[in-house]
Amino acid sequence: MSTKDFVEKDYYKVLGVPKDATEAEIKKAYRKLARENHPDANKGDASAEARFKEISEANDVIGDPKKRKEYDDARALFGNGGFRAGGPGGGSFNFDLGDLFGAPRAGGRRLRRRRHRGRLRRPVQPRRGAGTCTQRRRGQDIESEVTLSFTEAIEGATVPLRMSSQQPCTACSGTGDKNGTPRVCPTCVGTGQVSRGSGGGFSLTDPCVDCKGRGLIAETPCEVCKGSGRAKSSRTMQVRIPAGVSDNQKIRLRGKGAPGERGGPNGDLYVVVHVDDHPVFGRRDDNLTVTVPVSFSEAALGGEIKVPTLGGPAVTLKLPAGTLNGRTMRARGKGAVRKDGTRGDLLVTVEVAVPKELDDKAREALETFREATASEDPRAELFQAAKGA
Ligand SMILES: [Zn+2]
Numbered sequence: 001m002s003t004k005d006f007v008e009k010d011y012y013k014v015l016g017v018p019k020d021a022t023e024a025e026i027k028k029a030y031r032k033l034a035r036e037n038h039p040d041a042n043k044g045d046a047s048a049e050a051r052f053k054e055i056s057e058a059n060d061v062i063g064d065p066k067k068r069k070e071y072d073d074a075r076a077l078f079g080n081g082g083f084r085a086g087g088p089g090g091g092s093f094n095f096d097l098g099d100l101f102g103a104p105r106a107g108g109r110r111l112r113r114r115r116h117r118g119r120l121r122r123p124v125q126p127r128r129g130a131g132t133c134t135q136r137r138r139g140q141d142i143e144s145e146v147t148l149s150f151t152e153a154i155e156g157a158t159v160p161l162r163m164s165s166q167q168p169c170t171a172c173s174g175t176g177d178k179n180g181t182p183r184v185c186p187t188c189v190g191t192g193q194v195s196r197g198s199g200g201g202f203s204l205t206d207p208c209v210d211c212k213g214r215g216l217i218a219e220t221p222c223e224v225c226k227g228s229g230r231a232k233s234s235r236t237m238q239v240r241i242p243a244g245v246s247d248n249q250k251i252r253l254r255g256k257g258a259p260g261e262r263g264g265p266n267g268d269l270y271v272v273v274h275v276d277d278h279p280v281f282g283r284r285d286d287n288l289t290v291t292v293p294v295s296f297s298e299a300a301l302g303g304e305i306k307v308p309t310l311g312g313p314a315v316t317l318k319l320p321a322g323t324l325n326g327r328t329m330r331a332r333g334k335g336a337v338r339k340d341g342t343r344g345d346l347l348v349t350v351e352v353a354v355p356k357e358l359d360d361k362a363r364e365a366l367e368t369f370r371e372a373t374a375s376e377d378p379r380a381e382l383f384q385a386a387k388g389a
């Protein structure tokens with residue numbers, strides 16, 4: 001796995017897990033996808049095979065804590081695929097930071113070489129409200145998760161979400177100081193961040209240790225919050241999950257995170273959605289899938305079959321005469337809800353059912369059928385092809 005692969009491929013997206021997924025979550029997502037896309041279960045399906053390869057590759061990297069850390073670090077530095085080095089086909093990733101800062105940008109703008117001042121900020125840094133201003137502070141982003149039924153995910157749902165978050169301490173109005181008069185932290189001069197040289201000619205920023213990233217130090221710490229200026233609170237919120245979400249999707253609800261401090265904007269709320277399986281219906285992007293048994297005579301003679309839909313009346317599909325087992329037909333507009341409110345399709349796969357028991361009349365009819373088709377050898381082509389190769 002080259003660094004170039006690390007920068008260009010989003011393995012989290014491949015496995016459909018959030019960036020901070022636990023090892024167990026990654027393992028679970030990998031197993032589920034590997035089962036669905038396994039070559040044995042998708043014979044002759046080249047796209048499933050490619051996908052299976054992709055899934056395995058993603059698991060090799062982010063399923064291994066050591067490789068995952070290298071991967072995360074590489075992407076934090078080079079910005080999730082936004083930066084590419086080397087021409088097409090360049091398998092390795094040799095670069096020099098001088099080139100990095102001197103390279104033309106997509107907009108044609110050329111950045112001046114500034115090896116010693118260049119600053120790469122880690123994307124994992126919490127975003128701040130107003131730069132070095134110590135008064136306004138953006139509220140924290142909160143992450144939560146919710147499990148929906150299959151139908152709720154398709155139709156959308158309003159769910160109660162219990163969240164604990166950091167609020168400004170009421171005793172000291174969030175200043176952290178008993179008297180409400182904190183002083184500016186001398187270490188970071190109120191920015192809440194310190195630069196850390198990494199020896200590569202650029203620096204990274206870390207939260208300031210002395211003031212824990214707040215930019216302020218309490219002279220007489222507030223007794224209630226021990227000088228942090230924050231208090232834990234939990235609240236229950238009704239959250240609207242839009243229609244059409246899929247398993248492991250992360251939804252961002254702007255401004256629904258922790259409240260900002262001293263007039264700063266609220267943080268965002270991220271909700272990771274888990275979706276339960278349905279006993280009958282499956283999901284493929286915007287489409288729903290269902291497998292419908294048909295009798296041999298229906299498949300051979302053709303006819304109309306009734307097919308259940310999710311949450312709606314059954315639809316009638318016309319089965320052409322001579323329909324093969326495994327053939328997939330489409331019921332338009334009976335799938336999952338898309339972003340624009342329209343719906344995908346219901347993909348109906350027919351499965352020819354073989355009767356386990358026959359009564360006398362049915363047996364007689366089938367024996368007559370066998371006699372009528374005795375001259376046709378269903379395996380003639382197979383043996384012909386086997387001989388030819
Ligand atoms: Zn500080």
Ligand SMILES: [Zn+2]
Pocket residue numbers: 169170171172173174175176177222223224225226227228229230
């Ligand atoms: Zn306090």
